Amino acid sequence: NAGVTQTPKFRVLKTGQSMTLLCAQDMNHEYMYWYRQDPGMGLRLIHYSVGEGTTAKGEVPDGYNVSRLKKQNFLLGLESAAPSQTSVYFCASSSTVNTEAFFGQGTRLTVV
């Protein structure tokens, strides 16, 4: 009964370092999303995918890259972390466009 699983849950990076956040879902959903959550700003969409092998930019894509090589996995990469990327990152998935999204527990990333 896992749903959407994000790893890691916490991470501290130095400016300029790179890292990859992993999202896995076991619900056979076509759609997957990466959001960032900052105080007073709600959730903002970084990138999303409408199926295996496809990705698209959301509201705030700069500084991030994604890949969807397998249907169940959606990876978010930071090539050169910046302090402005300090945030809580949420992955979500849904069966079709604009239907209920299921969220992971979040990854708290701090860039120093």
Add this chain to the structure above:
Amino acid sequence: AQSVTQPDIHITVSEGASLELRCNYSYGATPYLFWYVQSPGQGLQLLLKYFSGDTLVQGIKGFEAEFKRSQSSFNLRKPSVHWSDAAEYFCAVGGNTGGFKTIFGAGTRLFVKA
């Protein structure tokens, strides 16, 4: 352009009192509307959704919301708040035109006092 406004950054209510959280949206077509709840340190959980039909929708945990097209609103209500309802609440709007784009409001944090 799509947008969602939650006018109240935070609200405090007494346990047992009624609750209404406001949500106004802007969307060019028939919207899909959602309310999510986020407990501290957790992801978001769907409370309820409106796609079509009856404009008063019931959700989990005793919450309900009413879609008012004329006011572009989708306010969340609960008749009697419990201390466990303290959390952050997000309204979201999406649709089936123009490709995917579900937009979230900035959230309203609910505090419950004894």
